[in-house]
Amino acid sequence: MTTDTEWAELRTNVLKNIMILMETWNGSPDEAVEIIAGNQENLDHLKAIEQKLSEDAAFQYTQAEKQLLTVIIPCQQQMMAAIRGEKLKLMNKMKQINQKNKVRDNYVSVERASVFIDKGV
Numbered sequence: 309m310t311t312d313t314e315w316a317e318l319r320t321n322v323l324k325n326i327m328i329l330m331e332t333w334n335g336s337p338d339e340a341v342e343i344i345a346g347n348q349e350n351l352d353h354l355k356a357i358e359q360k361l362s363e364d365a366a367f368q369y370t371q372a373e374k375q376l377l378t379v380i381i382p383c384q385q386q387m388m389a390a391i392r393g394e395k396l397k398l399m400n401k402m403k404q405i406n407q408k409n410k411v412r413d414n415y416v417s418v419e420r421a422s423v424f425i426d427k428g429v
Contacts, residue, residue, distance in 0.1 A: 315361045318357050319354060319358070320370065320372060320373055320376070323354070323377065323380065325350050327380055329346055330343060330347070330379075330384070333383070337393070340388075340390050340391050
């Protein structure tokens, strides 16, 4: 049977793993998506540990864990901001493409109506 202190040590290790992955971020939105996806397993593990701890121990983070969290949370927010920024850029590009199509469609008829020529035969 695992004690609360052992669970707390596991929690600290999981937080360290999360931080190690986040430190590899190069600032690109694509990399952020990969890191967040990779950290999902660690977050699931962290949730499981939190459930195993007694209520008192679950909410008492050590000083080291608090320091890790103060680094992890802003980094996660920066990643999410980068992803949102990229999403907005893509949406604007899509709007521009759609706008170009609308302008083209106003000048050029897209419908291909059949045309009969009366040659007087």
